Amino acid sequence: MNDKKYDVGTIVIMKKSHPCGENEWKVVRVGADIKIQCNNCKRTIMIPRIEFNKKVKKIINGE
Numbered sequence: 001m002n003d004k005k006y007d008v009g010t011i012v013i014m015k016k017s018h019p020c021g022e023n024e025w026k027v028v029r030v031g032a033d034i035k036i037q038c039n040n041c042k043r044t045i046m047i048p049r050i051e052f053n054k055k056v057k058k059i060i061n062g063e
Contacts, residue, residue: 004053011060012036018043023057 017023022040029035
């Protein structure tokens with residue numbers, strides 16, 4: 001299993017952009033599901049960890 005390293009506050013770049021045009025997201029919650037927040041419009045979504053690992057393009061170090 002290709003499990004990537006990320007924590008709360010980590011900035012990730014997703015493969016597909018959000019409808020607002022931004023593709024950078026901040027990880028808000030980590031667990032079985034990952035909750036991420038758009039850096040542009042501040043919307044949050046929650047997706048399963050397996051799906052999140054498939055959709056992440058790049059992980060940028062958090063704060």
